[in-house]
Amino acid sequence: DTGVSQDPRHKITKRGQNVTFRCDPISEHNRLYWYRQTLGQGPEFLTYFQNEAQLEKSRLLSDRFSAERPKGSFSTLEIQRTEQGDSAMYLCASSLDVQPQHFGDGTRLSIL
């Protein structure tokens, strides 16, 4: 399967802990996006990279969130000092320039 891969698929953690998610995009795609989706809602944009450069961050991305794409390939999204409100599905997508984005199956985060 050469689609977008996300790891882990599920993460359960206690409030206040740090978590890190990984996304491996489709190999030839230069853009990588992170979205957050809560139950019954559409995905909400968090941030995106073109190659290794982070070009845009949503106001949803508080200073507890940080994303990296150090070599322009895989990306990580870290949440520090997790809060109950961080519980959501975190989706990664990739694209070639502004072509349609292809999504992974997400990481479901549950905060106890």
Place this chain on the structure above:
Amino acid sequence: GESVGLHLPTLSVQEGDNSIINCAYSNSASDYFIWYKQESGKGPQFIIDIRSNMDKRQGQRVTVLLNKTVKHLSLQIAATQPGDSAVYFCAENTLRGKLIFGQGTELSVKP
């Protein structure tokens, strides 16, 4: 602000019938839209896209119609099958590439 919204949260159809899912948008400058299908526990899956220089685009069993005058688009699924049961989102693909999603319509196909 920008928003993309859906008229109906749920749609139930009989297997074999055609389905029509509607979507309204507010930004008259929007020029690129994408429909995604999302099954339970999975990420959104690309179905079809349309740019503002087109009124209609057809794929395999799906057709997207775009009415720029009233800022409305629709997704038509022909001969709906049980495997079409999912949540469908329309999304605006902005100039910067980020997607702005609507709330979604849940399609339920009755056998």
